[in-house]
Amino acid sequence: MTKKLLTISTILLLSFSFVYANENPQNEIKCTCQNQKQRNIDDFLNEKLQLSEEQKAQLKENRIKFRKEMKQIIEEMEVLHSQIKDKYKTTSSKMQANIETAPMKAKLVTLKQKADKLKRKNRENFEKILTKEQKIKFENIKKDFATKRKKHKP
Secondary structure (H helix, E strand, O other), X not given: OHHHHHHHHHHHHHHHHHHHHHXXXXXOOOOOHHHHHHHHHHHHHHHHHOOOHHHHHHHHXXXXXXXHHHHHHHHHHHHHHHHHHHHHHHOOOHHHHHHHHHXXXXXXXXXXXXXXXXXXXXXXXXXHOOOHHHHHHHHHHHHHHHHHHHHHOO
């Protein structure tokens, strides 16, 4: 009798929780952390650099292009990481796994370099749309962040 009562009350509790979660708009995810982080950066740069509407539009266009290209690189890297991980799981000898995964690791290094190059290109494209005064302000912002980073590093 007690087991039946506990089972029924658990089922009712879960069903009410499910209904509440579906009806409660607070549980909706409005944006991902990455999107929120990007918004904060955009707001910060808009405030400090006072970007024009034309510059904002160009920045948004550049960012979309950058994300599209970077997404392809990241997906390739994730596939390679999972293949390497699987190889280590299925191979009995670690030495043999190292030999078999060497080309994959080399490809990962190449992809990492490609991603770094793309990031530098994106930064250069950003700096191209700035006026001389904005470039000076941006250089000062970069210096401030660099000094803050040095303070926080052990």
